[in-house]
Amino acid sequence: MSARFEDLPDQTFQAVKHAIVSRKSTRAFLPRPVEPALIDELLLIAGMAPSGSNIQPWKVHVVSGKARDKLSAELLAAHQQKMPEEREYQYYPVKWRSPYIERRRATGWGLYGLLNITKGDREATARQHGRNFEFFDAPVVLIFTMDNDMETGSWLDYGMFLQNLMVAARGCGLHTCPQAALANYPGIVKKQLTIGDDQIIVCGMVMGYEDTSDPVNQFQPSRIGLEEFVTYHRD
Ligand SMILES: Cc1cc2nc3c(=O)[nH]c(=O)nc-3n(C[C@H](O)[C@H](O)[C@H](O)COP(=O)(O)O)c2cc1C
Known part of the structure; x- marks a missing residue:
């Protein structure tokens, strides 16, 4: 074990590691609700994330019950009617290239293959993409916004907050899926949740208890090895 962990009991490292590596984007949930007090606790833990000058740029809307169902219905209808997406920021490179493509x-292909959706089956692909807007049946969805005059550094801060939240959720048996798809229709989200135009919809996140019987949750995308992303400087 690395020297960094010498002052901590091994079980602490194991618990932290387990919470991190057992996080996975979960795309089928049980109807079991999540206690509102637990969500608040997780959000407070997530808020322990570092941020430049401690400005804490995150803002969260916790959506459940009828509000959840209404938001889902509106987003799903937009998706099914192929309404043009109106993203407020560019997530991906404009021009895809190797190795990212x-x-x-x-x-x-890994995800769709697991679901027996063949390449070119647009209907089945769109249906699976539409599951985003059903929130993968999770009982609660979180919508994350940020003041629209924040700069790139705040996006870094936001990522740390989101990762904290997902890892903390694992610590109490919950699973999550971060969803950029929920930023595809910011107009709908803002109207439903009365969010002002001074806010940017960063992304959403579903949270709940995993439906282990659904094959979609077996998907395990691989990770690159150290040789692909680390350069050592020793001399
Ligand atoms: C900011 C962000 C947005 C994402 N948006 C979506 C999404 O809209 N729908 C989805 O099914 N997965 C989404 N994902 C999940 C990624 O596809 C997933 O993290 C990646 O394939 C690695 O898999 P893992 O999370 O299971 O380790 C998103 C992930 C991140 C970090």
Whole structure:
């Protein structure tokens, strides 16, 4: 074990590691609700994330019950009617290139292959993509926004907050899926949740208890090895 962990009991490392590596984008949930007090606790833990000058740029809408169902119905209708997407920021490179294009394809084909959706079956692909807007049946969805005059550094801060939340959720048996798809129709989300135009919809996240019987949750996208992303400087 690395020297960094010497002052901590091994079980702490194991617990932290387990929470991190057992996080996976979960795309089928049980109807079992999540206690509102637990969500609040997780959000407070997530808020322990670092942020430049401690500005804490995150803002969260917790959506459940009838509000959840209404938001889902509106988003699903937009998806099914092929309403043009109106994203407020560019998530992906405008021009895809190697090695990212290959990694993206491997992930897409891996997921759809597992679900027996063949390449070119647009209807089945759209149906599976539409599951995003049913929130994968999770009982609660979180919508994350940020003041629209924040700069790139705040996006870094936001990522740390989101990862904290997902890892903390694992610590109490919950699973999550972060969803950029929920930023595809910011107009609908803002109207439903009365969010002002001074906010940017960063992404969404579903949270709940995994439906282990659904094969979609067996998907395990691979990771690159150290040799692909680390350069050592020793001399
Ligand atoms: C910010 C962000 C947005 C994402 N948006 C979606 C999404 O809209 N729908 C979805 O099914 N997965 C989404 N994902 C999940 C990624 O596809 C997933 O993290 C990646 O394939 C690695 O798999 P893993 O999370 O299971 O380790 C998103 C992930 C991140 C970090």
